[in-house]
Amino acid sequence: MLKLALFDCDGTLVDSQHAIVAAMAAGFQAVGLTPPPSLATRRVVGLPLVDAVARLAPDGSDASLHQTIAEAYxxxxxxxxxAGTHPEPLFDGLLEALDRLEAAGFLLGIATGKSRRGLDATLTHHNLAHRFVTLQTSDRVNGKPHPDMVYEALAESGADAAGTVVIGDTTFDIMMARNARVASVGVAWGYHDLSELRAAGADRLVDDYAQVPDALADILANKVPQ
Structure with missing residues (x-):
């Protein structure tokens, strides 16, 4: 059975909150609107961009405005x-966790609300592109919490659903995994609280990257076929 560890990016691989908050503020300012609070912006990280904007925009605003804000973003x-004003640093322990997962026979993939251009830029900056066998972005298929990115990752990697685990920091990640009927791990260092990830149905919760490989191994060792 081919195993796949399918990671979210923003809030899971990299800490991009400052870059996202700054760009969202600029997007709203471009159309003369007051930017949403930083916390509100962090709450929608992971959704497709236009969907995220729609959640933050004033009640009654229309799709054309959301699209304009998204383009300005x-x-x-x-x-x-x-300009290098808002770096997206890797979270501590990530590289060691990827090494351990690959040594345990996992393929690595990404499913993210970023655009493909944005994801490629992030991975290139950190010299990580070669580590991942499948890259799924919401500008190519339906975004979270729709299961399409998981389905595409399975098809592209050849992995089995029974051997696949989504690792993410938001309820959107956990819901995507549940909708695709694959397992999930919720992480503590991102943008939604662990209590929310638990309520959304995460199979395991972890406090740091050192726990991720063991959590995946434990899930697959105890997974009941669906």
Whole structure:
């Protein structure tokens, strides 16, 4: 059985909250609106960009406004990346965890609300692109919590659903996994509380990256076929 560890990116692999909050503020300012509070922006990280904007926009605003804000967000994010004003550092322990997972026979993949261009830039910056056999982004297929990114990752990697675990920091990640009928691990260092991840149905919760490989091994050792 081919095993797949399918990671979220923002809030799970990299701490991108400052970059996202700054770009979202710029997007709202571009259309003359007051930016949403930073906490509100962090709450929607992981959703497809237009969906995230729609949750933050004033009641009654329409889809064309959401799209305009989203485009301004993308431009601001790109400018900030070029300027290096808001770095997206890796979370502590990530590289060691990836090494252990690969040594245990896991393929590695990503399913993220980032665009493919944004994900490629992040992975290139950290020299990580070669580590992942499948990269799924919400500008290519339906975003979280829809299961499409999991299905595409399974098809592209050849992994089995029974051997696949989603690792993420938001309820959107856990719901995507549940909708795809694969296991999930919720992480403590991201943008939603562990209590929310537990309530959403995470199979395991972890406090740091050192616990991730053992959590995946334990899930698969005890997984009941569905």
């Amino acid at each position: 993308k431009q601001a994010f790109y400018r900030n990346r070029l």
